[in-house]
Amino acid sequence: MKKLYILLFALCAFSTTYAQDKAAEIRNKLMTGDQSSVLVVAHRGDWRFAPENSLPAIDNAIKMGVDIVEIDIQRTKDGHFILMHDAKLNRTTTGKGDVSAWMLDSIRTLKLKNGCNIKTKEVVPTLEEALLHIKGKILVNLDKADRYFDEIYLLLEKTGTTKQVIMKGNKSAEEVRKQFGKYLDDVIYMPIVKLDSQDAEEQIDLFVIDLNPVAFELLYENDFNPLPLKVKEKLNGKVLIWYNTLWDTMAGGHDDDMSLDDPDKGYGYLIDTLGARILQTDRPAYLIDYLRKRGLHD
Template structure:
């Protein structure tokens, strides 16, 4: 009996150590292939309530708080460098003004980011390279807004050896054939296409990605009465789903504020979970992670 007990304890320790040692790429792969039950949590623009959005500090916060994934946005500078910025201009989030593409990387480095209250911080505008190196082996990254410069995005991922821990948005409502005709994409990369569920060819778009085994579909819908939502439930192509709980126009009213401020977690997050997503993107990562863990739906 004592030996059996000792063996059980050793197995538990080994299992726990293995879970702790799991890399971000392994974690994503395990969830995608069904080896690990659960839904991953993506922090929208990082932990932006406690650090400037799209900043290195936001990334560090996400890592420290053990979020599964950070979503960030990229833009191209005047000298063709990929920097982290959501808007086309730097007006809202920095102490500068003008379009990102009107400045070189050196010029952009002189500006400082503002926090969520619009107050200036000491944090500079980071590059995609800096963010991926800081995230390497520590957290998954979703690269958004880079679909006009996919060659540069994948160049950075390849050079930093982080392709396997990144999900790259490739465009909106785009057929896979058109995407590959216009871009040379790594076969082993996770790609994500945003699909407006009001489009007439929703089924065609989703079906076209069945040939790429690492495609994630991100459906967008401002009402929950669309007949096309049945496609997500049926999911004949077994497409991987990424759903947003950010604001009502992305999820038919099943959003973060409804979950947290109105206390309607089941009506918001619970409703979204009914579609069996692989990833939920949120502006309330702490609360959503806690909710999923309570329901034993977080890996």
């Protein structure tokens, strides 16, 4: 019996260590500019399996092998942070009205709705619950968190997740330093650049000089724009490239829908032609399957 307890303890310790090592491994790929694989980002978790921004949606993303989960943050009337994309409760819960007008204990009485607008048994999670849930397992992109980041960082410290967080935004390098500078040793900041903007290339150059980011999120509407190819060469070996495949005008038409018809023309084009090594998707299982067949994901 004693040997059995020792074995069970060893297995639990291994499982915990592996989970912690997994998050650190993903972060290390970003920090070192590893181009040997493609990191997968699940938009609002795996919302085809469970309600968006719910703990089960995050769990299933982790289970399938996603590297980063994107979640959205709103603040309640009494100052608590919850996972929710919209400023209103109407679309994703059984409640109505502004999140900012509701107290947390009242929001906790609501049920989340799934993608078919059907009530589920799931409740709205707090950010603290989500951070503890993903601790050591995966990286997390906190969307809409920049409005309250000083307060949110206290939660990151409390939960021991400061090195698991990615922030993105379209602020200037100067604004990023002013707002997030004291956090940048831990928190990863990725600039968002619209390649259809007149000064897009200048923005990229300034960020590389001033902040030396580990990655850029790039957006462009169609393949008539020559800049995505130019930027690939400019950043190759220096900075990783992130594209969103959520809808067509974010990635020149090479989105999830195109990829369902022909993944080589969708995901493959972004990877092979434009140098993407991070892809955010609404179809994480499908993308991971494609990448694994190509030897581009663990």
